[in-house]
Amino acid sequence: MAAVLCAAVGLPGQTFAAAAPVPYVFAEGAERVRATSSTADAPPLVAGHTYRDSIGPDEKRYYRLDLDARTNAHVSAVGVPKPGADVHYADGLKVSVLDASSHPCDQGQTRNFGSATYPRPLSATAARLIEPDARRCGTAGVYYVLVQRTTRASSSREAWELEIRHQAEPGLKKAGQTEAPRSWPSASPGPPTGGARKRHGGTGFNDASTLAGGEWRDEITPGQTLFYRVPVDWGQQIHADVGLHNAEGGRKGIVGGALAFSLHNPARTFVAGHHSMLYDGELKTVSLDPLPPVAYENRFDSSDRVGGMRLAGWYYLRVTLSPEVGTVFGDGAYGVTLRVAVQGSRKAGPAYAAASREFGLPGKGPQAVDKARPGGQDGRSGVMRVVAAAGIGTGSVLVLGLGVWTLLARRRAGAGAAGPGSMGSGYGAPPGR
Structure with missing residues (x-):
């Protein structure tokens, strides 16, 4: 029991080993289903x-x-390999x-590991x-979602968890x-201030931490995946880059595909990213290429980077971070800096025939936003999830709670405030609204 407590929080005055990274936190209350290999008995998915x-x-x-x-209808599937699984660049x-x-309604999306051949959550959508004037898929009726996993013979054979x-x-009141x-504007924002x-x-998507415009510091361990969410409204552009700071200890070496960095839209569709960073132990930064402002019409472009910018919301x-970085430069935590800017004035959205309950941003009538919690801001951190999963007794939880809330209070005191609906006009601190 003491070992569980120590691993969970690290109470004041004691030193404990860092817990292994949590691979992915699934949505609370997600219903367990079992898909079929035939359309005959396929379980229904409710919007x-x-x-x-x-x-x-x-x-x-x-x-x-x-x-x-x-x-x-937008459908996403997040595949989560087990930590340490062997994966091939074409696995996906x-x-x-x-x-x-059985005609596809759109191109669908295939996501694989590419040159960054280490396990991490993969999100694919359709x-x-x-x-207007669509030849198929425009009528009411029964449709099917097909999720396929590609696996090379040399890769791990364990099942992946799916979300x-x-x-x-909603559709439009009238075609536009x-x-x-x-x-579109391609100028980079100015340097961050503050x-x-x-x-x-x-x-993951469900507990992604909210970021406003500006510069943000975090730490990541080899093999770990971190998620953040940024509010982007109609007519606005998002700019982002991430820097992986230098390794401590003076070790020498080179790691290809050291850091995978990607942007996903409110439907969890991949929009843009990089996964080919060549890391030699010194500071390296990768940036997203300039993306168009969010517009309904973007969906009529077949490319990820344009077609993906078709929805307002998170x-x-x-x-x-690649596990190989730990092998070459050490298994400690590595500093990362994210710079985020949301530019452009909010514009009126499309003339939907009904209120959009799945997409959009807070404070805009009946629209409800994706229910992801801002990680680290609501008191239900990964620490508490570990405690819950461990099934610790009541008395131990009371003692543990003191250390947990002290830790959380210190973290909040050191963190800048950024509410779920806040955003910056550039890299600087967000203006009042």
Whole structure:
């Protein structure tokens, strides 16, 4: 019992080993389902709900959607390999939405590990979008979600845990422009002001930490993945970069694909990223290429970086540090700095036929935002999850609680305040609204 307590928090005056990184925190209350290898008995996915399943190597899993002729359907699947699993660059996950004749409703998305061949959560998405003059997928009826996992023979054979989410987006009152913009402002924001603030990232989309515009400091251990979320409204652009600071101890070496950095939209769709950082133990920084402002019309472009910027709401930044960095330079924590800017004035959104309950930002009528908790700000940190999972007795929890709340209070005191709906106009501190 004492070992559990020590590993969980590290009470004052004592030194304890760091706990292993949590691979991914799934949505609370997610319903367990078991997909089928045939469309015949595929379990239904209800809009606004999150589900849990698993998928084995090279498996195909089917789910059912019952859709009307007015609503856009966005479906995401997050595959979570076990820590330490052997993965190949081509191992990955693909999601498709199919009509009753197995025709795909869009390109779907395939995500694999690429040159950064180490295990981390992979998010792939697909959608049924209502488009003018579409030849298929525009009618009400039964549709199917197909999730496929690709696995090379030399890779680990364990099943991956899956998180499946179906999100609904209302159709438009009347058809509008159907061409994505061809150009947009590409100027980089000015340097951040006000100094770096501390904020520890969450383990996934569900507990991603909220960031406003500015400079943010964190620490990451080899093999760990951290998630952050940034509010981006219609008409606004997001800029972001991440710096991996120098390794301590003077070790020499080079690690390819040392850090994977990516941006995902409110439907969890991959938008842009980098995973080819060459790290030699000195400070290295990677930046997202200039992205277009958020606009409904972006969805008519087939590229990730334009088509992905089609929804207002929380945009997610994901950072993973390669386990090889620990092998070459040591297993301690490494400093990372994220610089985030949200530029441009908020614009009126599309003329939806109904209120959007899945997408958007707080404080805008009946719209409800993705229910992700700002990690490290609500008192339910990873520490408390460890305590809950360990099933510690009541008396031990009371003693443990003192150390936990002291730790949290110190962390809050050292962190800058950034509410879930706050955002900056540039790299500087966010203005009042």
